Amino acid sequence: MYRYLITALFAGTLASGEDVAFHKSKIVDQGEFQADLTFRTENRAVVAQVKHSVIAVVPYDSIGRVVYLMEKQQLEIHYEKVGIPLVLTINPHKSEYQAIVDTIKLSTSLDVEIVKRRKDQKTK
Amino acid sequence: MNRFLVSALCLCLAILPAAGEDVVFHKSKRLGWQGRERNVDLIFMSQQGAIALREKKATLIVIPYTAISQVQYSYSVRHRVKEGGQLALQACTAGQVAVITCPTVGVIAAPIVMLTKQHSHWLYIHSTTAGIAEEASLKLDKYEYERIIATIKAHTGQDVAVLSGR
Numbered sequence: 057m058y059r060y061l062i063t064a065l066f067a068g069t070l071a072s073g074e075d076v077a078f079h080k081s082k083i084v085d086q087g088e089f090q091a092d093l094t095f096r097t098e099n100r101a102v103v104a105q106v107k108h109s110v111i112a113v114v115p116y117d118s119i120g121r122v123v124y125l126m127e128k129q130q131l132e133i134h135y136e137k138v139g140i141p142l143v144l145t146i147n148p149h150k151s152e153y154q155a156i157v158d159t160i161k162l163s164t165s166l167d168v169e170i171v172k173r174r175k176d177q178k179t180k
Numbered sequence: 181m182n183r184f185l186v187s188a189l190c191l192c193l194a195i196l197p198a199a200g201e202d203v204v205f206h207k208s209k210r211l212g213w214q215g216r217e218r219n220v221d222l223i224f225m226s227q228q229g230a231i232a233l234r235e236k237k238a239t240l241i242v243i244p245y246t247a248i249s250q251v252q253y254s255y256s257v258r259h260r261v262k263e264g265g266q267l268a269l270q271a272c273t274a275g276q277v278a279v280i281t282c283p284t285v286g287v288i289a290a291p292i293v294m295l296t297k298q299h300s301h302w303l304y305i306h307s308t309t310a311g312i313a314e315e316a317s318l319k320l321d322k323y324e325y326e327r328i329i330a331t332i333k334a335h336t337g338q339d340v341a342v343l344s345g346r
Binding site: 113 | 216
């Protein structure tokens with residue numbers, strides 16, 4: 057019930073043309089950094105900012121797939137720029153994870169793939 | 181002879197993009213958002229028409245030539261005061277050996293180090309993606325910065341604005 061309410065709330069926010077921002081999640085890039093993750097409706101892009109400096113802009117159209125790695129608890133946004141594959145890795149805060157997944161679904165119409173263990177990872 | 185070599189180099193740089201060859205520079209550093217410097221490969225991709233920053237095998241940033249709005253270059257000069265101070269401190273706190281190292285390294289060598297200057301070369305690439313402005317900051321190697329500026333002009337057609345020392 058609670059989840060549907062949250063989804064409805066984000067759907068309403070996106071439909072009204074307002075940006076959706078998350079402030080507790082972290083960007084993974086040689087360590088983890090507190091970042092602001094904003095879904096900009098007008099620009100149709102996800103923007104990752106660390107202390108007011110833009111570190112990544114991912115247009116919705118360029119997103120190929122979104123993967124949630126359960127083992128690492130990380131969310132990978134796979135996208136392309138001029139045919140070159142890039143990955144934006146997010147470590148979502150537990151209180152924001154569901155909302156981020158819902159916002160991705162609503163704004164990009166892509167489903168989030170949930171992967172328990174990567175194929176390329178060696179089993180101990 | 182020197183002039184001939186420079187002309188030949190510029191000609192090569194102008195021909196390379198036309199030949200579809202990538203131009204790679206290995207000694208640049210990317211400035212992270214927490215002040216960390218990371219070694220990256222600066223790659224001018226002729227086929228894709230983009231600049232890529234690659235660390236080991238992972239591509240960190242891709243900037244299409246068409247998205248570049250401005251390229252700026254600046255340099256800074258500073259005395260190696262901190263390095264000299266550290267050298268003096270290490271020499272004078274080296275235990276029993278300090279009797280020898282403190283007067284030689286600490287008193288003679290450290291001030292010489294402090295008098296020398298470090299020149300840093302910076303490159304700022306401003307671009308726009310989906311209407312949002314981005315900036316990539318790079319620290320260039322002293323042996324590469326001239327060639328990088330020439331390559332930017334040859335590949336992107338953008339003039340590199342030279343800023344006064346920051």
